[in-house]
Amino acid sequence: MARRKIYQVGDDTLRQVSKPVTEFDDKLSQLMDDMIDTLIYADGAGLAAPQIGVLKRIFVATFDGGRTIIEAVNPTIVQAKGKRVAAEGCLSIPNVSEKVERPRHVVVNAFDRHGNPIKLVANGFEASCYCHEIDHLDGILFTDKSISKRR
Numbered sequence: 001m002a003r004r005k006i007y008q009v010g011d012d013t014l015r016q017v018s019k020p021v022t023e024f025d026d027k028l029s030q031l032m033d034d035m036i037d038t039l040i041y042a043d044g045a046g047l048a049a050p051q052i053g054v055l056k057r058i059f060v061a062t063f064d065g066g067r068t069i070i071e072a073v074n075p076t077i078v079q080a081k082g083k084r085v086a087a088e089g090c091l092s093i094p095n096v097s098e099k100v101e102r103p104r105h106v107v108v109n110a111f112d113r114h115g116n117p118i119k120l121v122a123n124g125f126e127a128s129c130y131c132h133e134i135d136h137l138d139g140i141l142f143t144d145k146s147i148s149k150r151r
């Protein structure tokens with residue numbers, strides 16, 4: 001495992017659309033270990049691959065003070081219900097916290113690092129986190145959706 005540099009807002013990499021993962025190999029596994037290492041060291045909730053300069057559709061997340069680690073490859077939101085407004089932050093946009101409206105409940109289909117299909121069912125904070133990370137894979141930052149600025 002190795003920590004990677006987290007790309008910061010202003011870097012064009014964060015605005016690119018990431019490509020689906022096609023090879024579920026050792027290289028992918030190594031990349032995901034690095035992402036988890038980077039996320040935990042940075043003390044964040046979620047990290048998407050483009051944030052470390054890799055334009056692949058992958059995110060990792062951690063909840064419960066690091067006791068739960070979620071990995072998702074090629075994630076897609078297949079169900080979204082309700083609305084929730086909460087303040088968000090991002091490791092690529094330090095010291096900024098703004099309110100964003102997200103679904104209250106989401107179901108995400110994805111794959112694990114071995115290519116096995118997984119289903120993530122989330123509410124509240126976790127649901128917001130998955131939506132935030134999936135946005136990164138399409139070059140969208142939470143500040144684009146901020147309702148703090150809109151009056």
Ligand code: NI
Pocket residue numbers: 046089090091092132133136
């Ligand atoms: Ni982020």
